[in-house]
Amino acid sequence: ERRFRNWLDACAEPSFGMDWTQASQLMGSRRRTTCEEEFAQLYGPYRTLSIFRDSEERPDPLTGRTRLFVPDSRLDDPIGSYRPAFIVAAIITGGTYDQLKQAEAFYNAAEFDNITWNPNFDDVKYGYFGNTTEMQTMLEGLQRDYPDEAITNQFQPLGQPTWADALYAGTIEPGLTHFVELPDEFPGIAFMGGWPDSSKTPALNMLEPDHTVVGLGFAPFGNFSKDALRLLGANESTILSLVDRETNSSFTIGLTAADARVCVFWSDISLVNITGFFNAGYNSLIETSDPFFSDTSYPNVVENINVGGCTPFVGPTT
DSSP states (O other): HHHEEEEEEHHTTGGGOOOHHHHSBBBOSEEEEEEEEHHHHHHHHHHHIIIIIIEEEOOOTOOOHHHEEEEOOOOOBBSSSOOOEEEEEEEOOOOHHHHHHHHHHHHTTHHHHHEEEOOOOOGGEEEEOOOHHHHHHHHHHHHHOOSSSHEEEEHEEOOOHHHHHHHHHHOOOOOTTBBBBOOSTTOOOOOOOOOOOOGGHHHHHHHHHOEEEEEEEEEEEHHHHHHHHHTTOHHHHHHHHHOOOOOOOOOOOHHHHHHEEEEOOOOOOTTTTTHHHHHHHTTTTEOOOOHHHHHSSSEEEEEOOTTTTEEEHHHHEO
């Protein structure tokens, strides 16, 4: 603990306003190594002692996947046990789930001509993992304040599994993997993952937090969201009610419900430029008029960025 404190004393305040590329080269507490080198020397033994000691690899009883089990690991705690925390995933249920499973069977048998896909968008929901009582509070608040909105109609509490299982089912990258299932705990549900965007902000506000912040990655909007919704059976009217940028859609409702919007500009950064992505996030603009955020020494706080996808009711809509 003392060595970590010394490292922070030597590296934290002097690096204010720097990105990691710059901060890592400052001299650490011993004046013989850089901040990066000293951190590596501290973190390696800490990780070995606290994570790998007494750990073992074995199949997960729920998913069947082999993973590392660590004594007293937060991964094995029920999600939301100690403070409000939620994982959100798009899910397919009902008759559309049955159709998906049939299509999967035909696909695995290479009987591609037998595959049909006519989804019912009513079977597509936002599945929430988290504390059961808190999710009920969220649902009741949405039904009261947003009775006719898609963010309410698609809200589906799923219960309180462990972090390991919620992360397995809820953090799938759209387009880079197939759907996953947790058949013993959640039968009849296919998890599609997705990105928890601003439309989840109103649900969080039902828990009466001091401040709500939504993070948004700005890139050319394209048609990804709309095309994905069409594949899931949404009609054009429903699509606009969910993701349109210039009308009172679920997306813009969520933007306006946030006290601050952290906007990351990465559209011009190469996919292999990891440092560039990190620096873009580290130096994000924060759009807000809330004094809690603006009355700070962070320099990148502005009241209006006027960029679609971050500023409410600013296009484009395609």
